Amino acid sequence: MQLDGKVTVITGAASGIGRAIAEVFAREGARVVAGDVNASRMAEVGSALATEGRPIRTVVGDIGARADAEALVQTALDEHGRVDILVNNAGIMDYMAGVGEVTDEVWQHVMRVNVDGPMYTSRLAARAMLAQGHGVIVNVASIAALTGGAAGAAYTTSKHALLGLTRSTAWMYAMRGIRCNAICPGATRTNIAESMPADRLDPTGAARAGLFATLIPAWLESTDIAALALFLAGDAARFINGAVITADGGWMAL
Numbered sequence: 001m002q003l004d005g006k007v008t009v010i011t012g013a014a015s016g017i018g019r020a021i022a023e024v025f026a027r028e029g030a031r032v033v034a035g036d037v038n039a040s041r042m043a044e045v046g047s048a049l050a051t052e053g054r055p056i057r058t059v060v061g062d063i064g065a066r067a068d069a070e071a072l073v074q075t076a077l078d079e080h081g082r083v084d085i086l087v088n089n090a091g092i093m094d095y096m097a098g099v100g101e102v103t104d105e106v107w108q109h110v111m112r113v114n115v116d117g118p119m120y121t122s123r124l125a126a127r128a129m130l131a132q133g134h135g136v137i138v139n140v141a142s143i144a145a146l147t148g149g150a151a152g153a154a155y156t157t158s159k160h161a162l163l164g165l166t167r168s169t170a171w172m173y174a175m176r177g178i179r180c181n182a183i184c185p186g187a188t189r190t191n192i193a194e195s196m197p198a199d200r201l202d203p204t205g206a207a208r209a210g211l212f213a214t215l216i217p218a219w220l221e222s223t224d225i226a227a228l229a230l231f232l233a234g235d236a237a238r239f240i241n242g243a244v245i246t247a248d249g250g251w252m253a254l
């Protein structure tokens, strides 16, 4: 068991990559506190793992709302007295609009979920981790954190910002026991398209992103990303800090 007894908070754990991380971490012995805004899917993940004999704690809330984000981390602190690992995974797409077309509403919503949320959870977790003297944070960014071609202005900017939060956290606390790294997944089979309904897509932006998408070398499964998160969360990665690691089948090798 690679994560035996490790208290782990995971955001966006009801679907896709977050669900796969919750499953693999629970199977590796972690005490998982899993959060998501989707109550029914979160309950389904919780009952599936309970049936497997690996119960997890589920918490429903909106990661972009400070009170909900803090309540998620606080649940781990209240019930276990510490948080060893935080995985900031929850995220939503934009509608592929460029900066000339993006609306205030979309910009602010994407920033709330993709940037404010990880800041809120990281802030509270970092305070606990500093007091404990150890902790690991894994941020699920995107190849959109490394290129302008993969999405619209809001999503691209939000994921670039998440790398900034990753590196700042790694640098600030490198000598105080906290490691913080980012994963940049490529195209991964999940439910993320639900946050990008076809009738809301910006046609020009979608065409530009579509051009970039023709270069996708491989479609990943959520378990491929979970395997990397498991490695980064574990002791084998003890000197990996501030790293930005792609898992994209070579898409960003272009």
Ligand code: NAI
Binding pocket: 011, 012, 013, 014, 015, 016, 017, 018, 035, 036, 037, 038, 041, 061, 062, 063, 064, 089, 090, 091, 092, 093, 113, 140, 141, 142, 143, 184, 185, 186, 187, 188, 189, 190, 191, 192, 193, 194, 195
């Ligand atoms: P998904 O849509 O299957 O799962 C995302 C989960 O986050 C959902 O359960 C959703 O309910 C939850 N969520 C959304 N807004 C939330 C909020 N305000 N508060 C709490 N939970 C919320 O999507 P996927 O693909 O598993 O996404 C996970 C992460 O991976 C995201 O950060 C995404 O940006 C990133 N990613 C995904 C890629 C892909 O191709 N699927 C590629 C690169 C990055």
